[in-house]
Amino acid sequence: MITPLRHLIAAACLLVGTFAWAVEEKSAGSAEQSVQIAESWLKLIDTENYAQSWKEASSRFRASVTEEKWAAMMGQARQPLGAVKSRDSAGATLALEAPRLPKGQYWIVRFKTAFEAAKADEIITLIADTDGQWRVVTFFIRPPT
Secondary structure, eight states, X not given: OHHHHHHHHHHHHHHHHHHHHHXXXXXXXXHHHHHHXXXXXXXXXXXXXXXXXXXXXXXXXXXXXXXXXXXXXXXXXXXXXXXXXXXXEEEEEEESOOTTSOSSOEEEEEEEEEXXXXXXXXXXXXXXXTTSXXXXXXXXXXXXX
């Protein structure tokens, strides 16, 4: 009698563990989805729609910078680079740590971008926002590596 009970308990634990893994996997999305979210957000930056990019960023992002300051910073950073000639995904990585952010779950998405005036690496970090949707929490443009 003890052996069937052990099998039942083991099966229940396996089922619960599998369900928990599936929920975690679903909440993290995929690398492809992360790249799509980042590209969609970058299109707002490309069209100088900085106010909308601020509104569509995560609540943590919006708490760290005002809409007006964000628009001013983006104007100063992006206008000298000119229009985007090409942007290629350099991949997305699911991470438990990100620079200047508390431990958690993040997608770090990288792009190799050619602008009219220069080439650059664009790095976007996504976080699951308070509503569970993945949104931008940090954005960096730097010289290519």
